[in-house]
Amino acid sequence: MICCTCAFCLGINKKNVRFVIRNGMPDSIEQLTQEAGHAGRDGEDCVYSLYFGFNDRKFHLKNASSEDETKNLQLNRLQLVTSFCYNKNTCRQVLLAQHFSEEGKPCNKCDNCERIGEVETEIDMTTHAKLALLTTVELTDTNYNKVTLQDIADALIKKKDNPSTKLSKTNWTSFLQGMIVNNLMREEIRSEQKKGAKKFFVCNNDNEATKSIMSGSTTYFFKI
Numbered sequence: 001m002i003c004c005t006c007a008f009c010l011g012i013n014k015k016n017v018r019f020v021i022r023n024g025m026p027d028s029i030e031q032l033t034q035e036a037g038h039a040g041r042d043g044e045d046c047v048y049s050l051y052f053g054f055n056d057r058k059f060h061l062k063n064a065s066s067e068d069e070t071k072n073l074q075l076n077r078l079q080l081v082t083s084f085c086y087n088k089n090t091c092r093q094v095l096l097a098q099h100f101s102e103e104g105k106p107c108n109k110c111d112n113c114e115r116i117g118e119v120e121t122e123i124d125m126t127t128h129a130k131l132a133l134l135t136t137v138e139l140t141d142t143n144y145n146k147v148t149l150q151d152i153a154d155a156l157i158k159k160k161d162n163p164s165t166k167l168s169k170t171n172w173t174s175f176l177q178g179m180i181v182n183n184l185m186r187e188e189i190r191s192e193q194k195k196g197a198k199k200f201f202v203c204n205n206d207n208e209a210t211k212s213i214m215s216g217s218t219t220y221f222f223k224i
């Protein structure tokens with residue numbers, strides 16, 4: 001067994017690696033593919049396991065370029081790998097093939113293939129999504145766009161207007177993270193002052209998905 005940073009992988013071509021275990025979300029699907037590709041080069045069965053959490057993204061967000069064009073590319077790659085990690089429905093091989101504009105067939109071996117047939121318990125949470133989007137607008141308008149995910153969760157648990165939207169703060173936090181994963185909101189990192197500590201702020205994405213949820217033409221399903 002070898003424990004190493006991802007940089008160790010470069011230039012290593014050992015064919016009979018059976019397991020690659022990754023701790024933390026990679027910065028892109030390309031990085032994930034490159035790491036996974038170190039297992040099973042002899043054509044025999046192998047396993048790539050990825051352990052990740054939502055907050056792993058912060059490492060990559062902090063290290064994003066200060067140059068806008070490069071930063072946008074990096075954030076787009078991070079969003080794609082985040083969606084890949086949280087996807088529970090589509091075969092991993094198919095997702096990877098699609099990412100590289102190829103056609104893939106279900107592998108019948110990955111976690112998502114093994115999940116086929118399980119009862120999906122996502123429920124209609126459109127009312128929650130609307131409330132979260134509206135609350136974020138309210139907060140960003142009054143706080144000069146300096147609103148953290150925890151600020152939004154704090155405001156949401158105080159809302160009393162709709163009992164059906166009541167969630168605990170922990171559940172609202174998971175729900176808001178899900179909205180970021182599903183591209184309805186986004187995280188931005190900014191320095192509070194010159195050379196000050198960097199903070200993560202959240203705002204709504206102004207896209208078709210958010211518009212259709214707000215207009216009621218799309219139902220938002222989610223499982224906390």
Ligand SMILES: [Zn+2]
Binds near residue numbers: 091094106108109112
């Ligand atoms: Zn599969």
